[in-house]
Amino acid sequence: xxxxxxxxxxxxxxxxxxxxxxxxxxxxxxxxxxxxxxxxxxxxxxxxxxxxxxxxxxxxxxxxxxxxxxxxxxxxxxxxxxxxxxxxxxxxxxxxxxxxxxxxxxxxxxxxxxxxxxxxxxxxxxxxxxxxxxxxxxxxxxxxxxxxxxxxxxxxxxxxxxxxxxxxxxxxxxxxxxxxxxxxxxxxxxxxxxxxxxxxxxxxxxxxxxxxxxxxxxxxxxxxxxxxxxxxxxxxxxxxxxxxxxxxxxxxxxxxxxxxxxxxxxxxxxxxxxxxxxxxxxxxxxxxxxxxxxxxxxxxxx
Amino acid sequence: xxxxxxxxxxxxxxxxxxxxxxxxxxxxxxxxxxxxxxxxxxxxxxxxxxxxxxxxxxxxxxxxxxxxxxxxxxxxxxxxxxxxxxxxxxxxxxxxxxxxxxxxxxxxxxxxxxxxxxxxxxxxxxxxxxxxxxxxxxxxxxxxxxxxxxxxxxxxxxxxxxxxxxxxxxxxxxxxxxxxxxxxxxxxxxxxxxxxxxxxxxxxxxxxxxxxxxxxxxxxxxxxxxxxxxxxxxxxxxxxxxxxxxxxxxxxxxxxxxxxxxxxxxxxxxxxxxxxxxxxxxxxxxxxxxxxxxxxxxxxxxxxxxxxxxxxxxxxxxxxxxxxxxxxxxxxxxxxxxxxxxxxxxxxxxxxxxxxxxxxxxxxxxxxxxxxxxxxxxxxxxxxxxxxxxxxxxxxxxxxxxxxxxxxxxxxxxxxxxxxxxxxxxxxxxxxxxxxxxxxxxxxxxxxxxxxxxxxxxxxxxxxxxxxxx
Numbered sequence: 001x002x003x004x005x006x007x008x009x010x011x012x013x014x015x016x017x018x019x020x021x022x023x024x025x026x027x028x029x030x031x032x033x034x035x036x037x038x039x040x041x042x043x044x045x046x047x048x049x050x051x052x053x054x055x056x057x058x059x060x061x062x063x064x065x066x067x068x069x070x071x072x073x074x075x076x077x078x079x080x081x082x083x084x085x086x087x088x089x090x091x092x093x094x095x096x097x098x099x100x101x102x103x104x105x106x107x108x109x110x111x112x113x114x115x116x117x118x119x120x121x122x123x124x125x126x127x128x129x130x131x132x133x134x135x136x137x138x139x140x141x142x143x144x145x146x147x148x149x150x151x152x153x154x155x156x157x158x159x160x161x162x163x164x165x166x167x168x169x170x171x172x173x174x175x176x177x178x179x180x181x182x183x184x185x186x187x188x189x190x191x192x193x194x195x196x197x198x199x200x201x202x203x204x205x206x207x208x209x210x211x212x213x214x215x216x217x218x219x220x221x222x223x224x225x226x227x228x229x230x231x232x233x234x235x236x237x238x239x240x241x242x243x244x245x246x247x248x249x250x251x252x253x254x255x256x257x258x259x260x261x262x263x264x265x266x267x268x269x270x271x272x273x274x275x276x277x278x279x280x281x282x283x284x285x286x287x288x289x290x291x292x293x294x295x296x297x298x299x300x301x302x
Numbered sequence: 303x304x305x306x307x308x309x310x311x312x313x314x315x316x317x318x319x320x321x322x323x324x325x326x327x328x329x330x331x332x333x334x335x336x337x338x339x340x341x342x343x344x345x346x347x348x349x350x351x352x353x354x355x356x357x358x359x360x361x362x363x364x365x366x367x368x369x370x371x372x373x374x375x376x377x378x379x380x381x382x383x384x385x386x387x388x389x390x391x392x393x394x395x396x397x398x399x400x401x402x403x404x405x406x407x408x409x410x411x412x413x414x415x416x417x418x419x420x421x422x423x424x425x426x427x428x429x430x431x432x433x434x435x436x437x438x439x440x441x442x443x444x445x446x447x448x449x450x451x452x453x454x455x456x457x458x459x460x461x462x463x464x465x466x467x468x469x470x471x472x473x474x475x476x477x478x479x480x481x482x483x484x485x486x487x488x489x490x491x492x493x494x495x496x497x498x499x500x501x502x503x504x505x506x507x508x509x510x511x512x513x514x515x516x517x518x519x520x521x522x523x524x525x526x527x528x529x530x531x532x533x534x535x536x537x538x539x540x541x542x543x544x545x546x547x548x549x550x551x552x553x554x555x556x557x558x559x560x561x562x563x564x565x566x567x568x569x570x571x572x573x574x575x576x577x578x579x580x581x582x583x584x585x586x587x588x589x590x591x592x593x594x595x596x597x598x599x600x601x602x603x604x605x606x607x608x609x610x611x612x613x614x615x616x617x618x619x620x621x622x623x624x625x626x627x628x629x630x631x632x633x634x635x636x637x638x639x640x641x642x643x644x645x646x647x648x649x650x651x652x653x654x655x656x657x658x659x660x661x662x663x664x665x666x667x668x669x670x671x672x673x674x675x676x677x678x679x680x681x682x683x684x685x686x687x688x689x690x691x692x693x694x695x696x697x698x699x700x701x702x703x704x705x706x707x708x709x710x711x712x713x714x715x716x717x718x719x720x721x722x723x724x725x726x727x728x729x730x731x732x733x734x735x736x737x738x739x740x741x742x743x744x745x746x747x748x749x750x751x752x753x754x755x756x757x758x759x760x761x762x763x764x765x766x767x768x769x770x771x772x
Contacts, residue, residue: 004721005334005730013717033408038401039706042699045406049419049692052407056420057677060427064434071435131437131665137658139437139665164667166433167675176434176667262408297735 008291011283018280025273034264044261051258057169058251065244068166068176071128072237075177078126078133079230085123086192086223089116093199093216099209110203117196121146121155124184134180137162143180146193152201155193157181168243169250175236183229192226195219306759308352312362313751319346319365320745326368327738334729338513341729342368342505370505372727377512378526380719381519385539385579387712388520392584394709396470397592397702403459404695418459418600419695421452422607422687426677429670432657436667437621442652449611449631453645456604460597460642467561467593474585475555475562477521481544481582482552484518485536489550492533496547500531522553523578540574542566561589592701599694600642606682608632608645611673618656618669628656 004010028034038045095101096109124134125142135143136159143159157180164176184192195218202212289295323344333339345368349361407417428445435441491511495504504511511534518524523539529547536545544551544566554565563572564582576586612630620628633648635641649655659668682690 002725002730002733004724005728006724007721010717010721031408033406035406037398037702038404038406038695038699039397039702040699042696042703045699046692046696048406049695050688052420053423053688053692056423057427057430060424060430064431067431067434129435129438131435135663135665137663137666139663160663162662162666162668164433164436164665165671167430167671262406297732301735301739 008287011287011290015280015283015287018276018283022273022276022280025269025276028264028269029266029273032264033262035262048258048262051254051261054169055251055254055258058247058254061169061247062244062251064166065240065247068174069237069240071131071133071176072233072240074126074128075133076230076233076237078123079183079226079233082120082123082192082226083223083230085116085119086219086226089113089196089199090216090219090223092116093212093219096203097209097213097216103206106203106206110200113196113203114200117146117153117155117193117200120184120192120196124180132159133177134183135159136177136179136181137164144184144193146197151205152197155185155197157185166240169247170243172239172243174239174243175232178229178232183226186222186225189218189221190225192219192222195222306755306762308359310752310755310759312360313748313755315349315362315364316748317745317752319363320741320748322365322367323741324738324745327734327741329368330729331731331734334731334734338509338516339729340370340372340505340509340512340727342370345369368505370503370508370727372503372508372512373723374528376719376723376726377515380716380723381515381524381526383712383716383719384516385519385523385583387709387716388581389523389579389583389587390705390709390712392581393587393592394584394702394705396466396584396588397705399466400463400588400592400596401698401702403462404698406695418452418455418603419688419691421448421455422691423677424448425452425607426674426687429674432655432670433667433674436657436670437664439652442621442655442657445655446631446647446649446652449649450647452607453604453632453647456600456642456645460600460604460645463593463597463600464643467589470585470589470593471562474582474589477582477585478553478555478564481518481521482550484514484521485545485550485552488514488518488534488536488545489548492545493548496531496533502532504532520580522575522580522582524580538566538571538574539578540571542569542571542574596694596698597642598639599690599697601638601640603642603682603687603690603694604645605635605638605641607676607687608635608641610676610681614669614673614676615654615656617660618672619658619660619662619664619666620656621653621664623664624654624656626660628654631655 027036035041035044035048092109092112096106101109121144124144126133127139131139132141132143133139135141138159141158143157144155145158146153146155159180161179161181163179165173166176167173185194186192189195195215198215199212199219201207202215323346326342326344330341345366347364347366349364351358352361353359404418407420425445425448428441428448432438432441432445488511491507491514495507495511498504498507515524515526515534515536518536524544525537525539525541527535527537529535533547534545535543535547537543542551544553551566555562556565557563558570558572563570564575565571572586572590575582576590577583608631612632612634615628615631617626618628619625629649631647631649633644633646635644655670657670658664658666659672662668677688678686680686685693
């Protein structure tokens with residue numbers, strides 16, 4: 001049987017191929033990445049896009065969440081101060097209602113309660129990074145203004161009913177704000193400013209004890225109502241923390257999965273590299289022996 | 303009755319024959335490394351015997367000339383396989399350049415530069431961040447800058463694809479002149495072969511013709527038909543005549559719709575050549591199929607993202623209080639085709655991002671939420687933008703990987719056929735050494751016989767005396 005007389009040059013082709021393999025393995029080793037081009041593993045490349053997308057979303061949510069946490073904490077502490085101010089107003093009103101004080105004392109209490117009302121107004125107009133947090137969607141303007149043109153004075157809400165929410169990567173919705181009118185100027189006996197303005201007018205104008213007692217009770221009801229609204233803010237804070245924790249955990253897992261998918265398996269690559277080197281040495285020896293002139297029949301002829 | 307004289311003439315013929323045999327061996331050795339050379343073997347023929355008085359005497363040997371050792375079936379299969387391998391090889395080179403634009407993102411922050419997948423995520427994430435504080439200027443700037451990065455990377459990729467397409471177009475039309483030179487040469491060789499050797503193998507001329515055919519098949523896909531008097535006709539794989547015995551039909555090019563088209567005579571054969579094979583087939587497949595497919599996906603992505611984001615931005619309320627009229631974020635593409643190349647951000651003022659819902663105060667974030675959730679809606683051909691990009695990447699990678707596998711298999715098959723062909727037609731120096739030794743021995747033997755005959759004749763001339771003639 002005749003053989004291909006150029007088999008040595010074919011061996012050189014195999015040698016080239018071995019060197020290509022070595023080069024590729026070395027590139028994987030140095031970059032630490034298993035998939036350097038799409039065609040090396042098309043499915044992993046596609047999967048990688050999805051994983052990175054989720055990881056980035058999680059990362060971005062963690063950042064948004066810390067921004068929002070600040071805002072919710074400011075809202076919570078503002079409502080905390082409102083509660084203590086109102087408690088003080090109730091104790092002032094209770095002392096005024098026992099019927100032993102003269103008109104000048106009552107006027108002084110009226111002024112003190114008016115001071116508390118102004119303090120609560122400024123708390124209700126709290127802003128966070130320039131945004132009024134109890135204004136619904138109208139965060140550019142202060143939501144509450146009090147006019148003393150009427151008796152009792154009237155406090156007007158300039159905001160709206162808009163509720164913002166944050167979407168978590170898992171699709172949950174977390175409420176970010178409570179509109180101010182829902183907290184401070186709710187209908188009927190729940191209105192904080194209504195009760196405060198009435199009390200200010202009662203003590204300034206010498207109203208009957210029965211009226212002021214009923215207004216004090218209204219303030220008490222309003223205080224409880226504010227506390228209820230504060231729970232909404234606290235709930236959001238709790239949910240936000242829980243979501244952030246969950247998302248951080250998910251991110252860790254996804255990052256591990258992504259690393260598994262894309263990163264080079266060093267022991268395997270080292271083994272493959274060493275095999276390729278052995279093959280290269282073997283091929284070189286074979287070529288050196290086969291290609292030498294003494295292998296030809298001509299060299300034997302004299 | 304044979305005489306000593308006839309023995310003389312017989313043995314000197316043998317010496318001639320051995321010499322011409324040796325010269326054939328020498329020619330083989332001389333051409334051992336000549337590309338396309340087919341090894342030749344001497345043909346020995348016993349001379350017509352001479353009948354004298356009813357007795358038949360052998361009349362020696364003649365060497366009738368060399369025969370090239372070739373297998374036409376093997377040659378033809380090699381040509382066919384070469385055109386496939388060269389088509390997939392050329393296409394693979396183009397695809398490798400193409401996929402380099404979409405190198406997988408390893409996940410580290412530096413590698414994500416220029417990665418469209420991560421640009422998409424960052425862009426929609428910037429709206430999620432805006433939900434946290436819709437009137438914050440830094441967050442709004444973030445939306446614009448991530449939009450610019452997305453638009454920049456998409457339009458860069460599209461521009462690279464377009465310039466790659468133009469480069470392939472150039473290379474494809476460059477092949478034409480080589481094809482025409484080869485078909486011209488083949489037509490001439492046909493004429494020579496037909497006039498010199500209509501009935502038998504034409505030796506070196508056929509080697510030359512085979513060599514040209516092999517080169518031609520690496521350039522374009524061809525079929526060959528053997529015609530009378532040892533000529534061949536060559537057609538493209540789809541049947542357009544390129545060489546008909548002694549004449550050739552040139553392949554011409556012309557610009558149709560901005561790309562180069564190929565003509566044989568007046569027939570546009572571009573589509574046929576695309577699937578025909580050879581380098582030209584590979585260039586055209588990459589130019590007319592692979593790149594347009596990738597570009598169409600990017601166009602679809604750019605069109606859908608731009609259109610949907612613009613639509614929502616115009617439906618909301620921006621920071622200046624513009625309700626339902628905030629303007630476009632991206633330049634609005636008129637049609638899908640070309641959207642990727644023209645993708646850009648037209649909004650310059652971050653206040654014009656409509657984070658608030660229609661009719662809501664500027665502190666509202668419902669429209670930002672809606673825009674962020676576009677990331678999870680099937681807005682691009684029924685898929686989310688990220689899923690669409692992920693599928694695009696997988697499809698492209700699979701195509702490259704398939705062509706790679708195909709090319710490896712075809713190259714292996716070419717190597718196998720080449721090995722078979724070389725085994726049959728290549729010059730094996732050991733073989734030549736052994737034939738040379740055989741011929742040398744035979745020449746030596748004939749010389750010896752000649753010397754002995756000489757001695758015998760001398761004896762005859764001297765009639766037993768040992769002196770006069772030696």
